[in-house]
Amino acid sequence: MSEFLVIPRAAHDHLVTRAYQARSFTAEEAAEGAKLAAEAARHGIRTHHALKALHLDHLFGSAVGGCIPGAQIEVLPSRFAASECWNANKKLGQSVAYRAINRAIELADQFGIGQIAVDNAFHYLWGGGYVMEAAERGYFAYTNCTSALAEVVPFGGKFPTLGTNPHSWGIPATQANGFPIVIDWATSTVAMGRVQALKREGKPLPPGAAVDAAGQPTTDPNLVASLLPFGAHKGYGLSLINEIFGGLIGGSLPTLRGRPILSPGEKNTPVFYFQVIHPDALSGGNFACARSQAANLAAVIGDVLGHGNSSALLPGQLEANARQRSDAAGGLLFTAAEVSEFNDLATGLGLPPWDVASLASA
Numbered sequence: 001m002s003e004f005l006v007i008p009r010a011a012h013d014h015l016v017t018r019a020y021q022a023r024s025f026t027a028e029e030a031a032e033g034a035k036l037a038a039e040a041a042r043h044g045i046r047t048h049h050a051l052k053a054l055h056l057d058h059l060f061g062s063a064v065g066g067c068i069p070g071a072q073i074e075v076l077p078s079r080f081a082a083s084e085c086w087n088a089n090k091k092l093g094q095s096v097a098y099r100a101i102n103r104a105i106e107l108a109d110q111f112g113i114g115q116i117a118v119d120n121a122f123h124y125l126w127g128g129g130y131v132m133e134a135a136e137r138g139y140f141a142y143t144n145c146t147s148a149l150a151e152v153v154p155f156g157g158k159f160p161t162l163g164t165n166p167h168s169w170g171i172p173a174t175q176a177n178g179f180p181i182v183i184d185w186a187t188s189t190v191a192m193g194r195v196q197a198l199k200r201e202g203k204p205l206p207p208g209a210a211v212d213a214a215g216q217p218t219t220d221p222n223l224v225a226s227l228l229p230f231g232a233h234k235g236y237g238l239s240l241i242n243e244i245f246g247g248l249i250g251g252s253l254p255t256l257r258g259r260p261i262l263s264p265g266e267k268n269t270p271v272f273y274f275q276v277i278h279p280d281a282l283s284g285g286n287f288a289c290a291r292s293q294a295a296n297l298a299a300v301i302g303d304v305l306g307h308g309n310s311s312a313l314l315p316g317q318l319e320a321n322a323r324q325r326s327d328a329a330g331g332l333l334f335t336a337a338e339v340s341e342f343n344d345l346a347t348g349l350g351l352p353p354w355d356v357a358s359l360a361s362a
Contacts, residue, residue: 044322
């Protein structure tokens with residue numbers, strides 16, 4: 001029995017764009033929101049596609065003032081040529097992120113490296129999508145962000161004071177192995193979007209991922225109150241990096257994010273950090289056996305996967321496989337439960353729902 005229904009990309013983008021525009025986002029913002037959502041679905045990122053994006057906006061965004069449709073980015077003065085600081089003014093996170101990664105690429109072309117720090121942002125969803133795009137264009141890229149809400153308990157603690165705080169790296173390895181290496185993860189054991197997806201599908205969480213309201217471990221997605229960091233102190237340390245970057249950029253207390261401001265002068269917005277490196281800026285030019293930089297990268301990857309390790313996976317391989325499957329099916333792949341939620345969204349917008357009986361399966 002097929003697991004997924006195939007939704008044509010145009011039908012998906014039309015519905016998601018209309019949903020954003022119904023919330024007063026500009027046509028450009030709506031298109032960027034739909035693009036990131038579609039690319040997440042195309043690459044099998046079930047935790048950060050359109051249902052998650054629109055739910056996040058409803059809870060913390062345009063409905064409550066956490067995201068401002070049509071807001072303009074302010075580029076702040078800087079004495080560092082390869083670095084920029086932006087005030088996003090609560091603009092849609094995906095719109096800001098696409099602009100930031102493109103600007104960082106421009107800076108890397110000029111200076112070898114470029115970085116963008118973004119204050120007063122709204123969550124940009126799937127960080128891997130932005131660094132993957134840069135890697136496909138031949139650049140090394142990294143991003144982190146603070147999450148919209150503090151919902152992760154620090155290692156050894158009992159109260160959620162951290163976000164799920166993802167890290168995302170993109171490495172231009174397509175020439176070496178057919179797809180960019182993309183290392184992308186939340187620093188919690190699972191993302192809250194995964195909890196929502198499992199709740200939707202009626203499936204349990206893995207052990208050690210979450211706690212209930214009493215602070216007790218639970219695998220029931222309906223009882224989840226807070227998440228746990230992956231890898232105990234190691235995931236906690238990585239999550240803390242995002243909070244430290246956030247504090248240096250301009251973000252305020254983690255426990256205030258996504259919540260009403262009760263103290264005058266406080267802030268409750270996430271922050272972003274982007275870095276892009278031109279591969280030429282990394283090259284020492286002295287590669288073994290007179291290999292080129294690209295050939296040396298391929299050799300390193302080959303050595304890692306050699307010696308009997310041929311069944312090992314590279315980060316980004318599952319996403320590349322999902323993309324191949326989606327493209328072969330001729331659309332984006334969603335479960336029946338997800339399609340049902342999309343149809344509820346369409347009905348709410350006064351649009352005809354997708355005809356499930358006519359959809360292909362994959």
